[in-house]
Amino acid sequence: MKYVLIIGAGSDIARPLAFLYAKAGYGIYLASRSYEQLVRDASDIKIRYTVDAAAFKFDVSHTTTHQQFYDALPVKPAGVICLAGSLGDQQKSEQDYNEAKNVMEANYTGLVSILHIIANDFEKRREGFIVGVSSVAGEKGRKSNYVYASAKAGFTTFLSGLRNRLYPAHVHVMTVHPGFIRTKMIEGRATPGIITASPEEVADDIFSGQQSGKDFIYSKWFWRFIMLGFKMIPEPIIKKLDLK
Amino acid sequence: MKVTNWGNYPIIEAQVMTPSTVEEVRAIIASSPELIARGLGRCYGDSSLNSTIVSTLRMNHILSFNEQTGEITCESGVSFAELLDAFVSRGWFLPVTPGTKFITVGGAIASDVHGKNHHVAGSFSAHLSSMKLMLSDGTIVQCSRDSHSDLFWATCGGMGLTGIILEATFHLMRIDTAYIRQRIIKARNIDEAIDLFEANKHWTYSVAWIDCLSKAGSLGRSALILGEHATKQEVGYRYRDPLKIDKGFSIPVPVFLPDFVLNTYTVKVFNELVNTKYIQGDSFVEYGPFFYPLDIFLDWNRIYGRRGFTQYQFVLPKASSRTGLRKVLERISRSGEGSFLAVLKLFGKQEGLLSFPQEGFTLALDFAISPATLALFRELDELVCEHGGRLYLTKDVRMPKEVFDKGYSQVQQFHTTKDKFDSIKKFQSLQSKRVGLS
Numbered sequence: 001m002k003y004v005l006i007i008g009a010g011s012d013i014a015r016p017l018a019f020l021y022a023k024a025g026y027g028i029y030l031a032s033r034s035y036e037q038l039v040r041d042a043s044d045i046k047i048r049y050t051v052d053a054a055a056f057k058f059d060v061s062h063t064t065t066h067q068q069f070y071d072a073l074p075v076k077p078a079g080v081i082c083l084a085g086s087l088g089d090q091q092k093s094e095q096d097y098n099e100a101k102n103v104m105e106a107n108y109t110g111l112v113s114i115l116h117i118i119a120n121d122f123e124k125r126r127e128g129f130i131v132g133v134s135s136v137a138g139e140k141g142r143k144s145n146y147v148y149a150s151a152k153a154g155f156t157t158f159l160s161g162l163r164n165r166l167y168p169a170h171v172h173v174m175t176v177h178p179g180f181i182r183t184k185m186i187e188g189r190a191t192p193g194i195i196t197a198s199p200e201e202v203a204d205d206i207f208s209g210q211q212s213g214k215d216f217i218y219s220k221w222f223w224r225f226i227m228l229g230f231k232m233i234p235e236p237i238i239k240k241l242d243l244k
Numbered sequence: 245m246k247v248t249n250w251g252n253y254p255i256i257e258a259q260v261m262t263p264s265t266v267e268e269v270r271a272i273i274a275s276s277p278e279l280i281a282r283g284l285g286r287c288y289g290d291s292s293l294n295s296t297i298v299s300t301l302r303m304n305h306i307l308s309f310n311e312q313t314g315e316i317t318c319e320s321g322v323s324f325a326e327l328l329d330a331f332v333s334r335g336w337f338l339p340v341t342p343g344t345k346f347i348t349v350g351g352a353i354a355s356d357v358h359g360k361n362h363h364v365a366g367s368f369s370a371h372l373s374s375m376k377l378m379l380s381d382g383t384i385v386q387c388s389r390d391s392h393s394d395l396f397w398a399t400c401g402g403m404g405l406t407g408i409i410l411e412a413t414f415h416l417m418r419i420d421t422a423y424i425r426q427r428i429i430k431a432r433n434i435d436e437a438i439d440l441f442e443a444n445k446h447w448t449y450s451v452a453w454i455d456c457l458s459k460a461g462s463l464g465r466s467a468l469i470l471g472e473h474a475t476k477q478e479v480g481y482r483y484r485d486p487l488k489i490d491k492g493f494s495i496p497v498p499v500f501l502p503d504f505v506l507n508t509y510t511v512k513v514f515n516e517l518v519n520t521k522y523i524q525g526d527s528f529v530e531y532g533p534f535f536y537p538l539d540i541f542l543d544w545n546r547i548y549g550r551r552g553f554t555q556y557q558f559v560l561p562k563a564s565s566r567t568g569l570r571k572v573l574e575r576i577s578r579s580g581e582g583s584f585l586a587v588l589k590l591f592g593k594q595e596g597l598l599s600f601p602q603e604g605f606t607l608a609l610d611f612a613i614s615p616a617t618l619a620l621f622r623e624l625d626e627l628v629c630e631h632g633g634r635l636y637l638t639k640d641v642r643m644p645k646e647v648f649d650k651g652y653s654q655v656q657q658f659h660t661t662k663d664k665f666d667s668i669k670k671f672q673s674l675q676s677k678r679v680g681l682s
Contacts, residue, residue: 023329037264044305048330194498 001052003027005077007114008060008084010034012183013133015041016203017081022049024211029077031058031069032084060084060110061102070117079129080118081206082111085152093147100147107151112158119162122171129172131210132159136177136218139227142243163215174209175216178202179223195222247297250545251288251641252500253552253613256674258295264302269408270382272298273670280673281404283348284323287355288555289641290674291403298408300350306330307411314416315373320350320409327416332531333487336416337473339371343587345536350409355638356401356599360449360471360535363592367601369400372414377407380670384410398661401599403637405662405671405682421486423474424449424534427526434464434569438605441468441590448472449534453522454586455515456576456609457508464573466588467522471534479528489530496542503549506612508580538585548612555639556621557600557608558628559591565605568631572607572624579620583609597658598681600636608639618642637675648679655681 004021006014009030018028022045030038030053038055045053058069088103115130122128137145138152156175163173180196197220205219218224233241248255260282263269272279282292283300300321307317314336316327324338325345331337342357351357353375358367365371374388377399385407387396399406427447431437437452444450449471458465479486538544545553560568569588576583587608594601611617625647628635634651635643649655662682669682676682 019329040305043307047306047309048326050334 001025001027001075002078003029003052003073003075005029005031005073005080005118007031007058007080007082007111008133009038009041009055011083011085012199013083013181013203013206015044016200017083017206018045018053019048020203020207022051022053024207025051026078027052027075029054029056029073031056033057033059058114060114061105063110063113066114066117070114070121076121076125077118078127079131079210080115081131081133081210082115083133084111085133085135087145087148090143090145090147103147104151104154107148108154108158111155115158115162119166119171123166123169126169127171129174129210130159130162130166131174131176131206132156133176133178133206134159136179136223136227139177140231140238144243160216172210172213174206174214176202176206176209176219177217177223177227178219179226195220195226247282247285247293248552249285249287249289249292251552251554251613252545252548252550253554253641254290254293254674255552256290256293256295258293258297260297260299262299262302266378266384266410269298269303269378269410272296273378273380273382273408276670278670278672280671280676281320281350281354281408283321283351284346286344286347286351287638288553289639290678291355291638291640292351293674294672300348300408303410304348314418315413316416317411317413318349319411320348320353322349323347324349324352328531331416332419332422332489335419335487337419337531339415339417340365340368341535343536344539346539349412349414350404353400353409353412354402354404356596356601357638358589358591358601360451360469360589362594362601363445363450363590364448366592367401367594367596367599368414369596369599372400372412374413375399375409376411378410379407380666380668385665394661395665397595397597398658398665401596402658402662403598403673403676403681405673405676406665407671419473419487420475421473421479421483422489422531423479423483423486423528424471424531425474425478425526426529426534427470428522428524429468429470430522430524431464431466431468433458433462434466434573435566437464437466437468437588438566438569441588441605444468444470445590450590452588453518454573454588454607455519456573456583456586457512457515457580459577463570463577464588465519467519469522469534474528482528489532494540494542497544497546500546500550501548503551503612506548511583548610552613553610554613554617554641555585555608555610555636556624557606557636557639558624558633559600559602559606559636560604560628560631560633561602562604564631564633568627568633569605569607571627571631575623575627576609576620579616581611581617581620583611585610597654597661598637598652600634600638602634604633606636608636613641637679640675643679645678645680648681 010032035057042053086106093100137149209217279296280294303319304321447470452466454466591601672682
């Protein structure tokens with residue numbers, strides 16, 4: 001059985017995504033800090049799709065444990081999907097560097113650590129796929145979340161470099177830029193209904209994008225055009241806007 | 245946030261909380277003076293609306309499944325769509341399913357849903373062995389026919405008013421293929437339709453689409469649709485793996501259509517199309533289009549526009565069905581208020597305190613909400629009460645208390661159990677307040 005490792009499996013996208021891979025016959029490894037929940041999720045996946053599934057405790061920011069975590073997986077995965085990330089508190093980040101550092105670790109530096117460990121293994125094996133879920137927020141800074149957004153920008157650039165590096169080794173790297181998603185992360189905040197995707201829709205996009213070998217996808221697709229328009233606004237104008 | 249159910253009426257401002265653990269549910273119950281549970285919001289009106297709403301959608305894990313007996317235990321937020329997705333290809337099917345798969349197990353219990361097989365299989369509660377409920381004081385009670393049976397029967401069809409359903413154990417049903425052997429018979433009028441139902445009682449599934457605008461001799465013109473789960477031998481040579489079917493397509497209705505789109509003329513055209521589509525004869529169809537013909541249109545409720553719509557579903561005892569149905573259809577036909585969807589079905593026997601079905605015929609009619617239709621409903625209420633019938637709480641948004649009390653004779657027993665387990669009346673909905681259930 002081929003396995004897919006989902007990092008950041010506490011995300012709302014993780015379960016619908018795991019269902020899609022399980023349905024396609026993959027075994028599922030779920031990894032995140034919220035271990036107890038993952039045990040429940042793994043058991044649920046096993047019952048639904050009669051594939052193997054297991055839960056692992058994993059903390060993106062504990063980089064010293066990453067190698068050990070990867071070595072302990074019973075079967076080395078055929079693919080990894082990284083959903084890890086955290087919005088953090090922008091205002092707190094402005095005052096307290098520790099908060100900013102946590103946000104950067106959760107969205108960027110910690111991911112560099114674990115994905116390099118996995119990438120090195122895949123490169124040696126000359127097979128595998130790596131999917132990194134970054135964000136449209138990383139394409140342009142806004143005052144409301146620029147620490148998070150800059151970490152995502154770093155992650156996006158990391159993934160494109162990794163894609164370039166692993167291409168000769170036949171390892172497929174896909175970058176995902178989701179827009180608004182109806183998740184715990186934004187619960188209670190007002191998001192424009194019509195452009196806010198459900199976690200299931202984003203999972204569908206990731207699965208079909210990965211299966212068809214895409215390098216970069218937006219989810220939903222129309223964010224390509226929203227971001228194109230947004231990025232065309234010149235900086236002298238954008239700095240004057242009250243961007244939430 | 246703004247919340248509304250399938251009928252898009254009423255739209256209310258409510259605090260919606262989506263717990264993912266039992267502890268979170270307990271904390272919400274403790275901190276809210278009154279609340280109601282909500283799943284996928286497929287009830288038409290205000291059954292799952294209140295100022296505080298507990299969404300069960302993150303409590304959707306399947307906890308165990310017995311491959312030999314089909315017994316399944318799952319959390320209440322698991323949807324029928326998820327169950328079909330996981331189990332049809334392994335040869336298991338829902339024992340009872342309504343006309344949409346986008347409902348949760350919790351909702352199925354609270355509404356005690358029925359399907360096209362009610363006359364042989366009963367409602368969902370007939371297949372339910374036990375459930376776990378969180379009461380208003382935060383304790384968890386396991387109830388079944390044998391233990392806390394009063395709570396069990398008040399919860400089946402109890403509209404979520406006894407507690408928050410956490411888990412349920414029930415049986416899935418063996419199937420050989422994912423296909424249905426379907427037979428369609430046309431009925432020229434309501435009398436013929438009733439006779440056909442009786443004559444075809446041995447079919448597992450039966451339902452009729454009625455053209456509500458037909459008049460006089462063809463009043464109640466309909467297409468009776470019968471079905472059986474097809475066996476491997478029956479379909480064997482047609483399909484390589486008869487349990488696997490392709491992921492169907494779906495057509496989203498992305499925006500509300502303007503209110504004028506549905507009117508007598510367009511409904512007439514639609515009815516003609518339905519009538520033409522259902523060609524008399526036998527065929528094999530996938531289970532999806534057979535059970536869930538409207539589910540391929542995602543958000544089809546938007547067809548009714550922003551004014552919203554409701555469904556008037558009633559059941560009449562067998563003895564008075566023939567005369568009662570004719571009177572109701574005549575009244576609707578006279579009013580000219582076209583019902584886009586009108587479904588007739590024969591019910592069998594039924595247990596439960598507030599469960600809707602009773603032996604006899606049920607008719608479900610969709611109407612856009614307007615002063616004219618609300619006035620029509622009041623007239624229909626009289627006819628239904630006169631003939632000893634009652635209305636379905638899950639579809640209702642406007643039933644007056646008197647009509648409810650006349651229809652549901654065991655309401656006193658329900659109150660006794662509710663007082664015993666929820667004396668502080670923690671679990672309430674806009675509907676329960678209106679009809680005097682809390």
